[in-house]
Amino acid sequence: MNKYQKVLQVLEKEHQIACEAADIEETAxxxxxxxxxxxLADKETxxxxxxxxxxxxxxxxxxxxxxxxxxxxxxxxxGNKYYPRCPFCGQKLKGDDEDDY
Structure with missing residues (x-):
C-alpha cells in the first residue's frame, strides 16, 4: 500500500464518520x-x-x-530498460532492479 492509498483510506473513514455524526446518508x-x-492511487503503486x-x-x-x-x-x-510508466494508461511500472514488497 502506497502513501496515496493510506491517505485515501483515512479520508474515506473520516467522511463516513462525518456523515454518521451529521445523520446524513453518504451520496452516490x-x-x-x-x-x-x-x-488514481492504484496507478501510483x-x-x-x-x-x-x-x-x-x-x-x-x-x-x-x-x-x-x-x-x-x-x-x-x-540491454533494454522500460519507461517508468505505461505510455497508454499511466500505470507505474516496476523494473527488474526494484525489490518486490
Whole structure:
C-alpha cells in the first residue's frame, strides 16, 4: 500500500464518520469520487510488467498489467530498460532492479 492509498483510506473513514455524526446518508457522488481517487492511487503503486502471448507462433511480449498494451522499451547499451510508466494508461511500472514488497 502506497502513501496515496493510506491517505485515501483515512479520508474515506473520516467522511463516513462525518456523515454518521451529521445523520446524513453518504451520496452516490461521494462514492464515485472516492472510487476515482482509488483508481488514481492504484496507478501510483508500481506493478511488474507481464508476459502476454501474441501472434501465430505464440511469441511473448512484455505488457502493462493494467491495460495489457505492450511496454515501450528504452534501448540502452546494456540491454533494454522500460519507461517508468505505461505510455497508454499511466500505470507505474516496476523494473527488474526494484525489490518486490
Amino acid at each position: 457522488r461521494a462514492k464515485v469520487y472516492f472510487q476515482l481517487l482509488g483508481n 508500481p506493478k511488474k510488467p507481464i508476459d502476454i502471448e501474441f501472434g501465430p507462433c505464440a511469441d511473448l511480449m512484455l505488457c502493462c498489467p493494467t491495460c495489457k498494451h505492450g511496454v515501450v522499451a528504452i534501448p540502452t547499451y546494456h
